[in-house]
Amino acid sequence: MMARDTRIAFVTGATGLLGNNLVRALLAEGVQVRGLARSAEKARQQFGDLDGLDIVEGDMEDVTGFARALAGCDTLFHTAANFRDSYYGGSHWAKLKAINVDATARLLTAAHEAGIRQIVHTSSIAVVDGKKGQVVDETMKRPARGADDYYRSKILSDQTVMAHLDRHPDTFGVFVMPGWMHGPGDRGPTAAGQFTLDFMRRKLPGIPPATFAFVDARDVAQAEILALKQGRRGEHYLAAGRHVAMAELMQLYEKTTGVAAPRRRIPAAALWLIAGMQEAVARLTGRPALLSLAAVRNMRNEFDHSRFDPTKSQAELGLSFRPMEKTIADEVAWYRENGMLPAEAGLSGSAHPA
Numbered sequence: 001m002m003a004r005d006t007r008i009a010f011v012t013g014a015t016g017l018l019g020n021n022l023v024r025a026l027l028a029e030g031v032q033v034r035g036l037a038r039s040a041e042k043a044r045q046q047f048g049d050l051d052g053l054d055i056v057e058g059d060m061e062d063v064t065g066f067a068r069a070l071a072g073c074d075t076l077f078h079t080a081a082n083f084r085d086s087y088y089g090g091s092h093w094a095k096l097k098a099i100n101v102d103a104t105a106r107l108l109t110a111a112h113e114a115g116i117r118q119i120v121h122t123s124s125i126a127v128v129d130g131k132k133g134q135v136v137d138e139t140m141k142r143p144a145r146g147a148d149d150y151y152r153s154k155i156l157s158d159q160t161v162m163a164h165l166d167r168h169p170d171t172f173g174v175f176v177m178p179g180w181m182h183g184p185g186d187r188g189p190t191a192a193g194q195f196t197l198d199f200m201r202r203k204l205p206g207i208p209p210a211t212f213a214f215v216d217a218r219d220v221a222q223a224e225i226l227a228l229k230q231g232r233r234g235e236h237y238l239a240a241g242r243h244v245a246m247a248e249l250m251q252l253y254e255k256t257t258g259v260a261a262p263r264r265r266i267p268a269a270a271l272w273l274i275a276g277m278q279e280a281v282a283r284l285t286g287r288p289a290l291l292s293l294a295a296v297r298n299m300r301n302e303f304d305h306s307r308f309d310p311t312k313s314q315a316e317l318g319l320s321f322r323p324m325e326k327t328i329a330d331e332v333a334w335y336r337e338n339g340m341l342p343a344e345a346g347l348s349g350s351a352h353p354a
Contacts, residue, residue, distance in 0.1 A: 004118055004172065004228055010073040012036045012060065012107070013080030015046045017193070018122065018178065020185045022077060022221040027052045029225065034069055036060075036080065046187055060099050063106040070114035077224060078107065079122045081157070083150060083190075093149045100153035101160055108164040112171065119173040120224045121161045125213055125240050125308060126151040127177065137309040138177070138236040148298055158236075165234055174231040178220040179213030179240035179308065182327050184334035186217075196331050199253050199261075200341055206264035207247050208271055210299045213306040214249065215241025216327040219319070226317040240308035241321050249324075256328045271296045 009026050013019040014035025026033050027050060034054045037043040043055040058066030060080050070076070082092075082099040111119070129142040144155045158175060165173045186193030198204050223239035231237060244252075250261035275296045278289040313319040335341040 004075070006031055006075045006118065006228065008032045008034065008073045009075045009077055010034045010036070010056075010070055010111070010116070011077045011079060013078075013122075014055070015039070015042050015187070016079060017181055017183065017186045017188065017190050017217045018220055019079045020046050020187075021183060021217045022079060022224055023047070023053060024050075025218070025221045025225055026077075034073060036066060036069075042187070046185065060103040060107070063103055063110055067110040067114070070111050070116060073111075073114065073116055075118040075120065075228060076107070076111045076116050077120045077122075078104065079224075081122070081154070091149070093153075096149050096153040097156070101156045104157050105160045105164070108161065112164070112168055117168075117171045118228065119161065119164075119171065120228050121158070121173060121175050122224070123158050123175040123177045123236060124151075124154040125177050125179050125238070125306075126154045127158055127236075128238075128308075129305060130307075132304045133307070134305075135307045135309050136305070138238055138312055148294065148301075162234065172233050174227045174233065175236040176220065176223050176227050177236055177238045177240060178217075178223075179215040179306070181215055181217040181220060182331050183217040184330050186331065186334075187338070189340075193331070193335075196253075196328070197335065197340065199250070200257065200259055200332060200335070202259065204250075204262050206262045206266040207250060208266045208299065209268055209303060210246045211302070211304050211306045212244055212246070212249065213240040213242065213308050214244050214324055214327075215239060216322050219321050223313060223317060223319050226319060230317050232316070235316075237313045237317060237319070238308050238310060239313060239319060240306075240310070242324060243307045244324065252324055253328055256325045257332055268296075268300060271299070 009031050011019055011023055011033055014023050015037045023033050023035050032052050034056050036056050036058055038059050040055055040057045047053060056066050056069040082096050127142055128136050128140045130136040130140050144152045161173060165171055180192055182192045220239045227237050254261040275291045275293045278291050279293055282289040336343050
C-alpha cells in the first residue's frame with residue numbers, strides 16, 4: 001500500500017510511453033488502475049489482460065464522456081498531452097491549448113467532483129530554462145512569452161494545475177518533469193521511438209547539431225510514484241535524466257546494438273533547407289512534414305539547454321536513473337519482440353550512410 005493510501009488510481013494517456021510504464025509500475029505496487037485510452041483495441045495490444053487494470057475508453061477532448069469513471073479513485077496521474085502535431089509543420093496552437101490547458105482544467109474539476117484529492121501532474125522540462133550550458137533546476141521557470149507553442153501549452157497547463165490547488169487546499173498535487181523519454185512499450189511510436197527505429201533501419205542520414213536530456217520512461221514512472229509518496233505539495237521534481245549530444249547518443253546506440261552510427265555531420269543551415277522543402281511537400285500532399293521548421297527551430301533554440309540538476313529529486317524522492325545503454329537495449333528488444341523490428345536487426349555491422 002502506498003503511503004498516501006492509494007487503492008485505485010486513474011491514469012490518463014495509459015497506452016502512451018510513460019502511461020503504460022506507469023500503469024505497470026502501479027500494478028506492481030498493488031494499486032488497482034483505471035487507464036484512459038482512446039482505443040480499447042490499442043489498449044488490448046499494449047496490455048493484454050493484466051490483473052488489476054480496467055481500461056476506460058475515452059478522449060481528453062471529451063472529459064464529460066469518461067468523467068463517471070473517476071468516481072471511487074483516490075489518485076489522478078495525468079500523463080496525457082498533445083505533442084507530436086506541434087512539430088509536424090503548420091500551426092497547432094488551438095489543439096495544444098484545447099487538450100493541454102483547457103481539457104486539463106475540465107479533468108481536474110471532474111476529478112475533484114468525483115472525490116479525488118491526490119494529483120500527480122506530468123509537467124515537462126519545457127517549463128524551465130537557463131543560459132546555454134547552464135545546469136537548470138526546478139526554480140528556473142521559463143516565461144510563456146516567447147516559448148514555442150508546445151512549451152507554452154505545458155507552462156499554461158502547470159499554471160492550471162497550480163490554480164486548482166490554490167482553490168482546493170484539501171487536494172495534494174505534485175509535478176514531475178520528464179526529459180526526452182525512451183524505453184520499452186513505445187508502440188506509438190513517439191519521436192524518441194521513431195528515432196530508435198530509424199537508427200536500427202539505417203535511415204538516419206547524418207548527425208544533426210542537437211542535445212537532449214535522455215531518460216528512461218520507467219524511471220519517470222517511478223518518479224511519479226515517489227513524488228506521490230514523498231513529494232511536497234505544489235512542488236516540481238525534475239526527472240530529466242542525463243545530458244547527451246547527438247553524436248555521443250548515436251555512438252551509444254552503435255555500441256549497444258551493433259548497428260554502425262552515421263559519421264556525416266549535418267550543418268544547421270542544411271536542416272533549415274530540408275525542413276522548408278518538407279513543409280512545402282506537406283502542404284501539397286496533406287501529409288505531416290517529417291522534419292518541420294518548428295522542429296528545427298526547437299532543436300536550435302534548445303541546443304546545450306539540456307543540462308538538468310537532479311539534486312532535488314534525488315534528495316527528496318530517492319530517484320535514480322538507469323544507464324542509457326540499458327534503456328536502448330530494452331527499447332530495441334521490445335521493438336523486436338513486438339514485430340516492429342526484425343529479429344535479426346542490429347546483428348550486422350552494416351554502416352549508415354556516410
